[in-house]
Amino acid sequence: MTDLVLAWLTVFPGYTVPLLLASLGLVISERAGVLNLCTEGLMAVGAMTGALMALAGYDPLLAVACGALAGAALSLVFGVATVVFRADHTLAGLATVALGLGITGVVGRPYVQKPFDGLPRLSDTVWGADLPRLVGQQNILLPLTVLLLLAVWGWLFRTHSGLRLRAVGEDPAAADVVGIDIQLTQLGAVLASGVLAGLAGAYLSVAAAHVWVEGMVAGRGWVAVAIVIFAGWRPWGVLLGAGLFGGAEAAMLRLQTLGLDFPIYLGAMLPYALTLLVFCIACARRRGENAGPAALGKAYLRQDKH
Amino acid sequence: MxxxxxxxxxxxxxxxxxxxxxxxxxxxxxxxxxxxxxxxxxxxxxxxxxxxxxxxxxxxxxxxxxxxxxxxxxxxxxxxxxxxxxxxxxxxxxxxxxxxxxxxxxxxxxxxxxxxxxxxxxxxxxxxxxxxxRTYEAWYLAGIAAAESSKEGKIGILAGFPVGVVNWDINGFATGAQSVKPDVETFAIYTNSWWDPVKEGQVSEALLDQGADVIATDLSAASALKAAEDRGARAIGYQIDMSAAAPEGIVTSVVFxxxxxxxxxxxxxxxxxxxxxxxxxxxxIGSGVVGLAPFGPNVSDEVKADVEKAKAAIISGDLKLFAGPLKSSTGETKVAAGEVLPDEDLWSMDFFVEGITGTMPASQ
Structure with missing residues (x-):
């Protein structure tokens, strides 16, 4: 039993980190009022760019950084469409997903299924050979993710600029009156979510699979959208949600190797059912603490400024 | 006319x-x-x-x-x-x-x-x-090669969904392995997806953690083989020759x-x-539509000979697969002695043969 728990704890971060990074980005974007459904596409672009850089022989960390930048670049398209041109957030988001999946399919075609070394585990680095397995199996992106989580939480809820960002998502008109640049804030938030989604995508290819194939994000971007709802748009809730989704998946696969007789479909369904439940509760309570930002998904139009 | x-x-x-x-x-x-x-x-x-x-x-x-x-x-x-x-x-x-x-x-x-x-x-x-x-025939041959390449006597296979055409691959693999090493332990995991390369790599890791030293994939992504190669284990691919993903550890691939x-x-x-x-x-395999890719560099001549022998026996009809007595992993007799699993039961195969450790969702 301890073996099983230890094995589960060892692989837990691998399942959780990409979901955590992507949902964290979504929290920033949606706290600023931009309903962001493009994560799946942004992750795809991040995964492909990271893999292409790694295949070209660049340092894995640089490859991951480039994946994050690629995510940011595509999110800028979405940001310009929604924030500057005030396109419908849902439609623009879905279009961005299609764009991201399309670009990766076309550009990445020659690089499909070509393995590369990718980001090493800590135990494979020169100084980490003696680390215990639980730590040694992780890679450098895990501490980075923890730092990012702390940073985003601190920024959104403990700084003045974080408060201004949340104000934009709750009541853009009021925020505008006190002199906050709505468009700049929202664009910045969308860009930040692009960086994090790109990072999550690059994690999948450069740190986890060490190979790129079309469609490798496999719905994780949509799971991130669900996690943010589950989390009530709070960073710590995101940690819980990503841990729940990732942990359940990791556990499900480990349990199968033991040959236990348990309903795997029911287990796989559980996190989604919980998300639905949490969402229903939030709706029932109306403006309860689990409800999203009040102006989420609404284009802000000031009378005299277009 | x-x-x-x-x-x-x-x-x-x-x-x-x-x-x-x-x-x-x-x-x-x-x-x-x-x-x-x-x-x-x-x-x-x-x-x-x-x-x-x-x-x-x-x-x-x-x-x-x-x-x-x-x-x-x-x-x-x-x-x-x-x-x-x-x-x-x-x-x-x-x-x-x-x-x-x-x-x-x-x-x-x-x-x-x-x-x-x-x-x-x-x-x-x-x-x-x-x-x-009839992919299970080729998987039977792959099972022979897997069992003989395994040092620990533990082999693993990852697959998509628990449906007949997948289950017969797993069972073919396990019975092939048991034909040369009766006490070999086979671990099977379903990813519940046809296409999730990241998860396939992670499942491969789970099988390796379980002690398996030969990993076979019944899916399409190279990540499962790459994970085995990185840990010094052996690997078996599927669909096309996947040796590029595990140049050292590749045993063979079941190919169309x-x-x-x-x-x-x-x-x-x-x-x-x-x-x-x-x-x-x-x-x-007699038709040539399904078979094995060329063996990897670290496969012994003995293994190759045993696979060839079984292949010839299957094609000639001397060796019948899923022949009785065949028991499921839950101890139920699925094929009585002297009988062979008929085709219609093949398509609805919903059990693991004895010697497989894994979770088969309850059959309807």
Missing amino acids: TKRFLLAATLSASAVFTVQAADAFELKGEPKIAFIYAATARDGGWNEAIDYGREALEAELGLDVAVAENIPEEATRLRAAIDLYVKRGYNIIVGTTYGYSEAMSEAAEAYPDVAFFNASGVHNSDNMESFYA HWDKYLVPRIKSVIDGSWEPSEWGWFEG
């Missing part, structure tokens, strides 16, 4: 049961062929294997074969693609996934002058034939050679002798 009749009489063993005397399908006009894929054709797996068959067909016939990619397994989307092809004069259409079965069958009814083929489909008619291979079916079959459509099989085309 007499020639055709003779062909029909000799070829179809089930002729007694057919209501009407089957007339061979007649192609109107020049052959124009199209292949339709549910994802990218170069996916490094299932589609790619079929696409090699398409290329062989092009080379053999000297024709351009059209390709449509990323056509989802939804009736309306597939039908739109088929309608367009038929409108443009295409008269031989090849689908490539089980998920196309229903919509293709309806299209075959709507366009009786068009020949339809569907890989791993379920429907057959006067102008439609589904085809698949769809050209061996597609080229002669489509030629027969063109020359007017094609008669769709009533139950679908379903052959094993």
Whole structure:
């Protein structure tokens, strides 16, 4: 039993980190009022760019950084469409997903299924050979993710600029009156979510699979959208949600190797059912603490400024 | 006409049961062929294997074969693609996934002058034939190679969903392994997805953590093999030769050679002798459609010889797979001594054979 728990704890971060990074980005974007459904596409672009850089022989960390930048670049398209041109957030988001999946399919075609070394585990680095397995199996992106989580939480809820960002998502008109640049804030938030989604995508290819194939994000971007709802748009809730989704998946696969007789479909369904439940509760309570930002998904139009 | 009749009489063993005397399908006009894929054709797996068959067909016939990619397994989307092809004069259409079965069958009814083929489909008619291979025969051979390559006597296989065509791969693999090492332990994990390369790598890790030192994938992504290679374990690929993902550890790959079916079959459509099989085309390693890729650099001659021996015995019919006494992992007798699992039970196989550790969702 301890073996099983230890094995589960060892692989837990691998399942959780990409979901955590992507949902964290979504929290920033949606706290600023931009309903962001493009994560799946942004992750795809991040995964492909990271893999292409790694295949070209660049340092894995640089490859991951480039994946994050690629995510940011595509999110800028979405940001310009929604924030500057005030396109419908849902439609623009879905279009961005299609764009991201399309670009990766076309550009990445020659690089499909070509393995590369990718980001090493800590135990494979020169100084980490003696680390215990639980730590040694992780890679450098895990501490980075923890730092990012702390940073985003601190920024959104403990700084003045974080408060201004949340104000934009709750009541853009009021925020505008006190002199906050709505468009700049929202664009910045969308860009930040692009960086994090790109990072999550690059994690999948450069740190986890060490190979790129079309469609490798496999719905994780949509799971991130669900996690943010589950989390009530709070960073710590995101940690819980990503841990729940990732942990359940990791556990499900480990349990199968033991040959236990348990309903795997029911287990796989559980996190989604919980998300639905949490969402229903939030709706029932109306403006309860689990409800999203009040102006989420609404284009802000000031009378005299277009 | 007499020639055709003779062909029909000799070829179809089930002729007694057919209501009407089957007339061979007649192609109107020049052959124009199209292949339709549910994802990218170069996916490094299932589609790619079929696409090699398409290329062989092009080379053999000297024709351009059209390709449509990323056509989802939804009736309306597939039908739109088929309608367009038929409108443009295409008269031989090849689908490539089980998920196309229903919509293709309806299209075959709507366009009786068009020949339809569907890989791993379920429907057959006067102008439609589904085809698949007895993959479990090749997996049996892979199981022999896996057991003999394993130092620990523990091998692992990852697969997509618990359906018949997948379960017979797992069971073929395990029984092959047991045929040379009776006490070998086989671990099986379902990813519950046909396409999730990240998870496939992670599942491979889970099997390695369980002590397996040979990892076989019944899916399409190279990440499972890469994970095994990184940990110094051996690997077995599927669909196409996956040795590039594990240059050192590769044992072999279970591979398809769809050209061996597609080229002669489509030629027969063109020359007017094609008669769709009533139950679908379903052959094993003897036909060459499924088999093993060349062995890896670290596979001993002994292993190769044992695999060859079993291969010859399966083709000659001396070795019957899933022959009794066969018990499931829960101890139930599935095939009595002296009997062989019949084809219809093969398609609905919903158990693990004895010696497999894994979770089989309760059968309905």
